[in-house]
Amino acid sequence: MNFPEAINDAMKIAMSIDKKVICYGLGVDDPKRIFGTTKRLKERFGPERVFDVPTSENALVGIGTGLALGGYKPVFVSQRFDFILLAIDQIVNAAAKWFYMFGSKNNIPFVIRLIVGRGWGQGPTHSQSYHAWFANVPGLKVVMPSSPKNAKGLLLSSIFDKNPVIFVENRWLYNINEKVPTGDFRVPIGKASVIQEGKDITIISNSFMTVEAKRALKFLNDKKISCELIDLHTVRPVDWETIYRSVNKTGRLIAIDSSSHNLSIASEIITRVIDKCWTKLKNKPVKMGLPDHIQPTSFALTKNFYPDYISIIKEISSLLNISLEWKKLQEKQETPHDIPGTWFKGPF
Amino acid sequence: MNFPEAINDAMKIAMSIDKKVICYGLGVDDPKRIFGTTKRLKERFGPERVFDVPTSENALVGIGTGLALGGYKPVFVSQRFDFILLAIDQIVNAAAKWFYMFGSKNNIPFVIRLIVGRGWGQGPTHSQSYHAWFANVPGLKVVMPSSPKNAKGLLLSSIFDKNPVIFVENRWLYNINEKVPTGDFRVPIGKASVIQEGKDITIISNSFMTVEAKRALKFLNDKKISCELIDLHTVRPVDWETIYRSVNKTGRLIAIDSSSHNLSIASEIITRVIDKCWTKLKNKPVKMGLPDHIQPTSFALTKNFYPDYISIIKEISSLLNISLEWKKLQEKQETPHDIPGTWFKGPF
Amino acid sequence: MKNVIDYYKKIYYVMKRIRLVEEEISKNYKHQKMRCPTHLSIGQELVGGLISLFLKKNDFAISTHRAHAHYLGKGGDLKALISELYGKITGCSKGRGGSMHLIDKKVSFMGSTAIVGSNIPIGVGLALSIKFDKSNKISCIFLGDGSIEEGVFFESVNFTAVKPTPTLFICENNNYSVYTPIHLRQPSDRKIYEMVESLGVKSFLADSRDINDTIIKFKKAVKFVRENKQPVFFEITTYRWKEHCGPNEDDHLKYRSEKELSEWKKADPLKEIEKVLLKNHLLTNIQIKKITHKIKDEIAKAFDYAEKSEFPKFNSVNIDEYAN
């Protein structure tokens, strides 16, 4: 099952289990069905529960909050993370605060799906991911799946969570296939996943960066470097215990974020690890992420913009002070850097 | 000169020097004149250059960008930082990106003044300061004065800067008085200020937290603890050199932000200090800030919400592992914690 | 006509109660125990009265920074209101929200918010939930003339014009947003209700000084929304007597003319209703005294209750920020 199918599966299950689940957003019932993620929902659950909308992001988020107050469990979809910047007020000043600000009397079960663009010249305003902002907003949960399987499980948990959840989907995850459990399968929010145990170094990553980290693991395992890879799953709340336990064991940390490294989840992780694992650290922790720079459109300018498995290997090589011949890997790369695979022909 | 007078002075000077400087925002020409900061501007520079507006934050920021493209130097004022969440799209997707995204052909000289509320039950939606978000946006500069003097100098630099500047004013700075240089006095953007040199510990702070840090210094100097206090002035760009130089000297760091400690400027400072000063550190760096929590309204709930000079002394006491008897200081406090002074009678 | 007068007695009581509550808040504010920004509705009580007449307990309501009158008109708990202003644990929002964040679920008062315009789409969402439920409730959104200028107002109106929901927009046009008169914010020759009509939502205009007309129109508006499950925009001209925020007068600021204020005070709907009731022998001066006394007694008890209530305790973990 690929990523959109997993999302679609989760939506179908949620909507079957609970009549209060609603799905709306620009294009949810158009021919493309949000890259297939909302396929057949309208046919199966009716046009009242699955509906297209005007281009009015701020009101649409407010309407979701109102639906939630009225007893529904809305799922709003935005085709790009960048567009939701129009609705920050409704998310931060209303949805996130409602439960606490009104004496914990009414909660807001509300999922906002945000798709992060990447590649093929998405450029300055179609490839941003400000998940770190939302991770700084008390009252929100921020979920970042890294595979079809956890996407399904996390989306089901998000829909049935009693709080507003920002659900961040990287577009490049969409083509990954894996076996996904059938039925109402849930992955808990707030719990990181230890993808591989290891003792030399801890790698913490999220979203598509976990895919790159997994690729790096294949190579590193061959070289007998024992890495512990932790995928965060959720960046608010962060599963600090799992992180501290791992770093206390390995004494080394690379924290990778799938957006700019500046003021990122990776920065916060390092800051807290410093506080909690100070005496156990063998090396200074390292952060990775995109440059603190506006993303350009040109093919030439996005080369090396994203960390990949090679740059991860490179970091590890310098952290452990060993030579891992990552330069050879670079020469082997065939797919252009700005597409997820050669089958991709643009423009979206 | 108090803080609003200093802002007012800077505005008058800028508007006299350059006819292209425009001042607009809800209330800039009303009887209260934004706490006096826009006093007599309309009378002196005319209703075309100083004008009131509809409550339409997003459009107003876009209009500022357009004015800047048309050759003007607009200064937009929002009475609360919280309200600007409605205009994040225009700030982030347009103003911040314009120069780079269009091949560095048109620049946007544009100042957005944001006043951060504090105290007297400002509560969940009237006391937020997401300056860390803006500090994560390439293309923006983010300025945070900490006194009337640097407010004046920084505002003048901001107005004549060629880029969009977010100018963050903490409401509690408004009552501070100090001697302010006359005339066109500028304080450079991107340069931190070393308020006091010292050798035991580096304190880095911004905005009103610098006022608290200064108070702490008085006490600490008496106890012969040699602190170096650095006020950031700007949080994008950050003056990293000054920070690294100081921490390399003292080997100890307390980074204080004037908003939530989570994903804060303080977090980023610690992360980078770890990278650059690793071998010089004598203790683990410490961060301070507001709790990662929605700000409540009730008097009882905001007690201890903000770091103050006592909590700074407390941190230092534990960092240096000495007893500084900060508990006694707490007993001496007379002004209620939610007002800047006993003269304050609410409601704003 | 006789019909309408039947409503006067109930509306009088509700409005009088709102007035006395607001006056008591105003009087006591100086003791510095209500430590939060507070926007009074003195002069604008009619809307509180109207909703007490025509809304049902389970109709949704959602309001703004200036919400006391709506909260009370909808049947919100007085003790919980005053306690909220005092920041006590017995407050309707447990002291966390203050004057600008009121809630009373028992009467479907779903909340009031302090960002201008932010309650509007939420009210439309509530109306959409009613539509999905196929119930015959309605959703009332209170808003001021200033909130009209926020894009989200337009987006919300457009949404319910395309996708009809039982939404009643109640716009109190008091001519000011803080100190800024409406002609600096909206074109002078444009009427709000006419503009909204052209956006595709049926609209009404009423003047709070013409009480009969206002009552009749409001009744009609509510009926239309409930029966047709379609939105209505109801604009009512009104006037705020006190300062924008806080307990005092602000005449010395001269942003509005003395004449304007005094004319509006002269036309006070509350006094007008009282006059009509007296004239029609539906009320006597003795009864007024009794009512006043009864309400004042209730208010005194509410303040006493608030004073005596406990303060909440701050919990440094994010407890109560997330529902489980």
Add this chain to the structure above:
Amino acid sequence: MKNVIDYYKKIYYVMKRIRLVEEEISKNYKHQKMRCPTHLSIGQELVGGLISLFLKKNDFAISTHRAHAHYLGKGGDLKALISELYGKITGCSKGRGGSMHLIDKKVSFMGSTAIVGSNIPIGVGLALSIKFDKSNKISCIFLGDGSIEEGVFFESVNFTAVKPTPTLFICENNNYSVYTPIHLRQPSDRKIYEMVESLGVKSFLADSRDINDTIIKFKKAVKFVRENKQPVFFEITTYRWKEHCGPNEDDHLKYRSEKELSEWKKADPLKEIEKVLLKNHLLTNIQIKKITHKIKDEIAKAFDYAEKSEFPKFNSVNIDEYAN
């Protein structure tokens, strides 16, 4: 009438050039050298033609994701456009912006943005700068029927209704926002231009299939803005032939009927203008061939130029992100 026909020749050339440019982009896109989201204007060229007739070089223009026609109509540099699509340093935005971010300061084309509605207030700001300058320029804002739904559109219109500026809103109503037809986004019985009129801005409606009427009205609209220094909203019904984003047809998706598309194609304004010119002997078939040849030659050169241009280099420090 004769008057209007005088404009046909110039408009024909401009529209033909836009059509051929877009077709060439469409044809070459598959070579995967224009690696960015690209929204073509085939079918909607008339607006490009109109502005070439009536805007002055120093009038400001600001556009959307679908900006090629506006950029060319305003006189933007073709080589710089194609190079921008190729992501080359010779692109109008140095390859940083791609198809959705065009600029040509020489002809006061101030930019185009990819967030729906985001260019609108910026255009009003530009108009305000004209007002302050007391110059007689105007500011043109291109927008689609979808952008009407963004709150910022309403806020911007309200602003210039209160504070008149020389703004010309040009709304290309092509009935779709991506695949969503307008009746799912806006009330069916509401006309955009009428609604905007009721917001306080003078409005026009034109149909791109009625060329004479469109030209006359557009001329009038520009004149009104320039002379009165007041805003005008100009709605023009039009139709996009290709897919929303990308070089291909999208008929197989069936979100619009074959009939609808073929009717619009039949009424192609470009062909219509050609017909009229031929009929009136203002143009011959030989001339058409010549024009086509000339334009194709120019286009070939532009593509060649783009192909041969250098790629920009990424600078890891924030150089070029801040002006000094």
